[in-house]
Amino acid sequence: MGDRTALLAGATGLTGKNLLDILLANDSYSRVITAGRRKPDREHPKLSALEGQFNSLPDLLKGIQIDDIYCCLGTTLKKAGSRPAFYKVDFEYVLNLAEYGVDFGASQFLLISSAGANAQSSSFYIRVKGQVENAVKNLNYRGMHILRPSLLVGQRDEIRTGERVFERLLNLVSPLMIGPLEKYRPIEARIVAAAMVYIAAGDIPGVYFYESDEINAIGRNYQDRTS
Numbered sequence: 324m325g326d327r328t329a330l331l332a333g334a335t336g337l338t339g340k341n342l343l344d345i346l347l348a349n350d351s352y353s354r355v356i357t358a359g360r361r362k363p364d365r366e367h368p369k370l371s372a373l374e375g376q377f378n379s380l381p382d383l384l385k386g387i388q389i390d391d392i393y394c395c396l397g398t399t400l401k402k403a404g405s406r407p408a409f410y411k412v413d414f415e416y417v418l419n420l421a422e423y424g425v426d427f428g429a430s431q432f433l434l435i436s437s438a439g440a441n442a443q444s445s446s447f448y449i450r451v452k453g454q455v456e457n458a459v460k461n462l463n464y465r466g467m468h469i470l471r472p473s474l475l476v477g478q479r480d481e482i483r484t485g486e487r488v489f490e491r492l493l494n495l496v497s498p499l500m501i502g503p504l505e506k507y508r509p510i511e512a513r514i515v516a517a518a519m520v521y522i523a524a525g526d527i528p529g530v531y532f533y534e535s536d537e538i539n540a541i542g543r544n545y546q547d548r549t550s
């Protein structure tokens with residue numbers, strides 16, 4: 324058993340839940356800490372679940388050495404209800420977490436961003452994703468890994484009609500999405516989660532971006548090795 328500690332934000336979401344299962348089963352980690360406004364609905368001897376606002380993290384984590392931070396936080400414009408509320412979660416909370424992580428002495432930060440993230444985009448969602456990438460990428464981590472998945476698929480607790488329609492459309496045209504279009508194919512959230520753990524295990528220094536087709540290949544590789 325290794326002695327690494329992972330901090331996971333967004334553990335109650337689609338990708339975060341899959342990631343939590345993988346981290347708890349991974350022998351490199353002796354401790355997995357989740358942080359969020361709700362606790363995940365599972366228990367495990369390696370798991371410590373912190374419940375609260377992100378600005379209370381420095382107090383909650385005092386004295387704990389964190390190695391790898393996994394960020395699966397995010398909302399949708401519809402759920403957030405307004406652009407400022409969306410920005411608060413997808414930009415401010417993510418940046419706060421990344422900044423606190425530097426103070427905790429974490430060496431790696433792994434962030435789920437989005438396909439097409441671009442701080443100059445005319446799409447608000449894509450622009451905020453690009454802005455948060457720019458804000459975190461030069462923080463003082465040994466490894467900064469930014470994943471840009473396409474549409475995430477998997478079993479959600481909630482119904483997202485828009486995403487389901489988009490998923491069906493993309494699935495129809497998916498066989499035609501080859502070459503440069505491959506990175507826009509829908510991707511399973513559990514594969515994204517697996518890719519994050521695989522990337523963290525590599526412990527490569529530097530700033531890296533991963534497009535959806537690369538994430539798919541990396542995540543499937545991890546699954547083949549662990550199944």
Ligand SMILES: NC(=O)c1ccc[n+]([C@@H]2O[C@H](COP(=O)([O-])OP(=O)(O)OC[C@H]3O[C@@H](n4cnc5c(N)ncnc54)[C@H](OP(=O)(O)O)[C@@H]3O)[C@@H](O)[C@H]2O)c1
Nearest residue numbers: 333334335336337338395396397398435436437473474475
């Ligand atoms: N959906 C897609 O197709 C897609 C595509 C590309 C990229 N992404 C990005 O990938 C990431 C993960 O997506 P996902 O679909 O797995 O996420 P998700 O299922 O929507 O889960 C999001 C997580 O963020 C937490 N969160 C949301 N609002 C919060 C708030 N106000 N305060 C505290 N925590 C909050 C949620 O906590 P609660 O459970 O308490 O709500 C949950 O743990 C997100 O950044 C998303 O933008 C998504």
